Amino acid sequence: MTRSRTPNILTLFCIFFFLISVSSTHPMPRKKPYNPCKTLVLYFHDVIYNGQNAGNATSAIVGAPQWGNYTILASQFHFGNVVVFDDPITLDNNFHSKPVGRAQGMYMYDTKNTYTAWLGFSFVLNSTDSQGSINFIGADPLMNKTRDISVVGGTGDFFMHRGVATVMTDAFEGEVYFRLRVDIKFYECW
Amino acid sequence: MTRSRTPNILTLFCIFFFLISVSSTHPMPRKKPYNPCKTLVLYFHDVIYNGQNAGNATSAIVGAPQWGNYTILASQFHFGNVVVFDDPITLDNNFHSKPVGRAQGMYMYDTKNTYTAWLGFSFVLNSTDSQGSINFIGADPLMNKTRDISVVGGTGDFFMHRGVATVMTDAFEGEVYFRLRVDIKFYECW
Amino acid sequence: MTRSRTPNILTLFCIFFFLISVSSTHPMPRKKPYNPCKTLVLYFHDVIYNGQNAGNATSAIVGAPQWGNYTILASQFHFGNVVVFDDPITLDNNFHSKPVGRAQGMYMYDTKNTYTAWLGFSFVLNSTDSQGSINFIGADPLMNKTRDISVVGGTGDFFMHRGVATVMTDAFEGEVYFRLRVDIKFYECW
Numbered sequence: 306m307t308r309s310r311t312p313n314i315l316t317l318f319c320i321f322f323f324l325i326s327v328s329s330t331h332p333m334p335r336k337k338p339y340n341p342c343k344t345l346v347l348y349f350h351d352v353i354y355n356g357q358n359a360g361n362a363t364s365a366i367v368g369a370p371q372w373g374n375y376t377i378l379a380s381q382f383h384f385g386n387v388v389v390f391d392d393p394i395t396l397d398n399n400f401h402s403k404p405v406g407r408a409q410g411m412y413m414y415d416t417k418n419t420y421t422a423w424l425g426f427s428f429v430l431n432s433t434d435s436q437g438s439i440n441f442i443g444a445d446p447l448m449n450k451t452r453d454i455s456v457v458g459g460t461g462d463f464f465m466h467r468g469v470a471t472v473m474t475d476a477f478e479g480e481v482y483f484r485l486r487v488d489i490k491f492y493e494c495w
Numbered sequence: 496m497t498r499s500r501t502p503n504i505l506t507l508f509c510i511f512f513f514l515i516s517v518s519s520t521h522p523m524p525r526k527k528p529y530n531p532c533k534t535l536v537l538y539f540h541d542v543i544y545n546g547q548n549a550g551n552a553t554s555a556i557v558g559a560p561q562w563g564n565y566t567i568l569a570s571q572f573h574f575g576n577v578v579v580f581d582d583p584i585t586l587d588n589n590f591h592s593k594p595v596g597r598a599q600g601m602y603m604y605d606t607k608n609t610y611t612a613w614l615g616f617s618f619v620l621n622s623t624d625s626q627g628s629i630n631f632i633g634a635d636p637l638m639n640k641t642r643d644i645s646v647v648g649g650t651g652d653f654f655m656h657r658g659v660a661t662v663m664t665d666a667f668e669g670e671v672y673f674r675l676r677v678d679i680k681f682y683e684c685w
Numbered sequence: 686m687t688r689s690r691t692p693n694i695l696t697l698f699c700i701f702f703f704l705i706s707v708s709s710t711h712p713m714p715r716k717k718p719y720n721p722c723k724t725l726v727l728y729f730h731d732v733i734y735n736g737q738n739a740g741n742a743t744s745a746i747v748g749a750p751q752w753g754n755y756t757i758l759a760s761q762f763h764f765g766n767v768v769v770f771d772d773p774i775t776l777d778n779n780f781h782s783k784p785v786g787r788a789q790g791m792y793m794y795d796t797k798n799t800y801t802a803w804l805g806f807s808f809v810l811n812s813t814d815s816q817g818s819i820n821f822i823g824a825d826p827l828m829n830k831t832r833d834i835s836v837v838g839g840t841g842d843f844f845m846h847r848g849v850a851t852v853m854t855d856a857f858e859g860e861v862y863f864r865l866r867v868d869i870k871f872y873e874c875w
Contacts, residue, residue, distance in 0.1 A: 339685075356751065365765040367748035367793070368557040368577060371546065371565035375751035385555040385579050387748060389765050389803075391796040409795045409824050410803045413557070415599045416581040423579075423600040425615055425805055427824035440822050440835045442630050442647065444599050444617035455630045455648025457822065458835025460849055465872055469650055492655055492685075495719075495872075529875075558747035558767060561736065561755035575745045575769050603747070605789045606771040613769075613790040615805055632820050632837065634789050634807035645820045645838025659840055682845055682875075 341468065342494035345435075347428065348475060349392045349408040350400045350484050353378070358481070364390035368413065378480050382421075383414035394428060398475055398484060406430035412445070420447040424454060424472075428487075430462075437461020439489065441470060456489060467493040531658065532684035535625075537618065538665060539582045539598040540590045540674050543568070548671065554580035558603065568670050572611075573604035584618060588665055588674060596620035602635070610637035614644060614662075618677075620652075627651020629679065631660055646679060657683040721848065722874035725815075727808065728855060729772045729788040730780045730864050733758070738861070744770035748793065758860050762801075763794035774808060778855055778864060786810035792825070800827040804834060804852075808867075810842070817841020819869065821850060836869060847873040 354362035356376035366375045368387025373379030379386050389411050393404035410426025421444065428439040438461060443454025456468040468491035477483035544552035546566035556565045558577025563569030569576050579601045583594035600616025611634065618629040628651060633644025646658040658681035667673035734742035736756035746755045748767025753759030759766050769791050773784035790806025801824065808819040818841060823834025832852045839846040848871035857863035 354750065362797075365750040367750055367765045367767055368579075370544065370555040370557055370579075375749075384581075385557045387557055387577070387579070387767070389748075389750075389767070389793050389795045391764075391801070407796075409801060411793060411795070413579050413601060415579045415601070416597075417552075421581070421599060423615070423617065425803070425822065427803065427822075429824045429826070438824050438833065440824075440837070442615065442617075442632065442822065443650070444619050444628050444630075446619070453628065453650035455650065457630070457647040457837040458847065458849075460823070460833035460835065464849065465847065467648065467655065469648075469654065558769075559755075560734065560745040560747055560769075574771075575747045577747055577767070577769070603769050603791055605769045605791070606787075607742075611771070611789060613805070613807065632805065632807075632822065633840070634809050634818050634820075636809070643818065643840035645840065647820070647837040657838065657845065659838075659844065 339492070341490035341492055343466070343491040345487075345489040345491075347394050347396065347405070347487050347489070348398050348484055349394045349428075349487070350482070351388075351390055351392045352482050353388060353480070355481055363392045364388050367411075378414070381417045382419055384417045385414065387411060387413040390426070394430070398486070400484070405432040405434070410441075421445065422447060435462050437463045439463050439466070443470075445472060447474065456491065463491075465493070465495045466491045529682070531680035531682055533656070533681040535677075535679040537584050537586065537595070537677050537679070538588050538674055539584045539618075539677070540672070541578075541580055541582045542672050543578065543670070545671055553582045554578050557601075568604070571607045572609055574607045575604065577601060577603045580616070584620070588676070590674070595622040595624070600631075611635065612637060625652050627653045629653050629656070633660075635662060637664065646681065653681070655683070655685045656681045719872070721870035721872055723846070723871040725867075725869040725871075727774050727776065727785070727867050727869070728778050728864055729774045729808075729867070730862070731768075731770055731772045732862050733768065733860070735861055743772045744768050747791075758794070761797045762799055764797045765794065767791060767793040770806070774810070778866070780864070785812040785814070790821075801825065802827060815842050817843045819843050819846065823850075825852060827854065836871065843871075845873070845875045846871045 352361050352363045354365040367389050370385030392408040394406040394408050395402040407429050412422045412424050415423050424445050425442045440458045441454050445452050452472045454470050456470055459466040471488040473486045475484045475486040542551050542553045544555040556576055557579050560575030582598040584596040584598050585592040597619050602612045602614050605613050614635050615632045630648045631644050635642050642662045644660050646660055649656040661678040663676045665674045665676040732741050732743045734745040746766055747769050750765030772788040774786040774788050775782040787809050792802045792804050795803050804825050805822045820838045821834050825832050834850050836848040836850055851868040853866045855864045855866040
């Protein structure tokens with residue numbers, strides 16, 4: 306009797322591991338984990354050139370609609386303004402903290418009846434903690450408390466990373482200064 | 496005789512599953528499936544500001560070459576024109592259908608001897624069916640019937656999605672209105 | 686004695702393959718291979734319109750800060766200049782070699798105290814070797830010998846590809862012509 310059991314167990318093994326091997330050789334859209342493999346919280350600070358702050362300005366209006374100009378953000382919720390920036394990145398919300406890198410790229414205000422922008426920029430990090438760049442694009446509906454954009458790639462310490470970044474307006478002063486908090490969650494880390 | 500077979504079968508198992516375990520611990524560039532895990536067909540509608548249609552316009556020229564201006568697309572196939580837009584997205588090709596979201600971002604005409612554009616934009620969807628954003632970039636050779644661009648990321652219902660979108664000019668009227676059909680195929684869905 | 690060994694071996698199998706199956710059903714951020722699955726080395730050539738080279742120019746200034754204009758790159762390291770381009774791509778460093786495609790998109794100078802740019806563009810390849818597009822974004826600190834940007838997607842032969850591209854300034858003449866060498870390494874190939 307005992308003898309005859311052995312083949313049966315082997316048969317079960319066959320079926321069991323056949324199923325495993327099928328599932329791994331025939332790839333399916335696999336449900337990936339939703340826990341970030343790495344996170345970062347950073348702040349960046351934007352001072353728009355207004356014709357009088359050349360020394361401090363970190364950004365400038367470089368595109369405007371027909372009704373705009375290059376030292377004052379346009380009427381109609383700044384619709385059509387394109388701004389190029391090179392903003393300091395800090396670990397806390399203090400403009401005067403030692404920068405850990407630069408946020409470089411552009412945003413463009415793209416709606417006539419509320420404040421929204423489209424962002425395309427990179428974080429270029431250069432500190433003892435992180436060396437490399439993180440590349441972002443996405444829509445930024447400014448009136449929402451939090452806005453999610455995509456981390457579409459990275460280099461250096463962030464080689465091939467992807468993820469989602471949550472952007473929050475941490476402070477603003479008139480139409481010249483604003484500070485954004487960015488919570489970066491990487492879900493592909495390599 | 497029967498007795499001695501058992502070890503042989505076990506040996507075969509060993510070899511078989513050793514191979515499986517090797518292949519899964521030593522990751523190879525695995526051939527992913529080419530069937531989309533999700534698809535969407537959407538239309539968006541662009542009305543360029545021409546100096547006289549402020550009420551209806553959904554986009555505006557915000558960059559132009561030296562020979563251009565901001566109410567008429569430039570000569571030489573509009574080379575150098577940058578347009579910022581906030582266009583309604585609809586489920587069918589009717590401009591007056593209830594929008595399910597907004598297409599926001601920019602396109603720039605980038606060739607002197609034919610119509611081509613470079614696109615960077617987001618679909619911000621806000622309907623009972625879909626909540627979230629989809630981010631696109633890519634080249635758009637307008638004279639081709641279909642053009643493929645990249646879906647480089649997404650948020651909300653489209654968290655971390657990637658794919659390819661096929662863009663088709665569905666209609667245009669002079670140089671003020673055009674409608675694009677976008678067939679989105681996601682190949683990474685999470 | 687021999688008889689009783691068989692169950693023990695089976696028990697070991699159970700434990701061994703149970704561990705394998707656990708590791709494959711509970712996905713972890715898996716360490717992907719760092720060997721590219723495909724590589725390309727290409728050159729592209731940019732001739733900026735300066736008011737006198739309309740015939741040869743492949744790019745044009747389309748955005749400028751308040752202190753700039755559209756035929757001369759601005760002072761302060763060209764900060765704020767936005768350039769749209771349609772540049773020939775060649776297999777070697779010869780401007781007159783037969784192009785294998787076009788580099789189309791834009792760059793914007795984004796720093797006041799050194800040369801840096803932000804890039805958003807596509808390679809549209811159309812040769813016997815390659816048909817399809819490759820989409821790039823990233824920061825370009827021009828004074829570094831090599832700069833890494835992200836390959837965020839592709840179409841055609843480069844369907845869904847991702848990777849990293851290393852950009853090098855191969856030559857430049859005054860402020861009108863430059864040539865970039867781009868070493869593309871794809872790490873996701875599909």
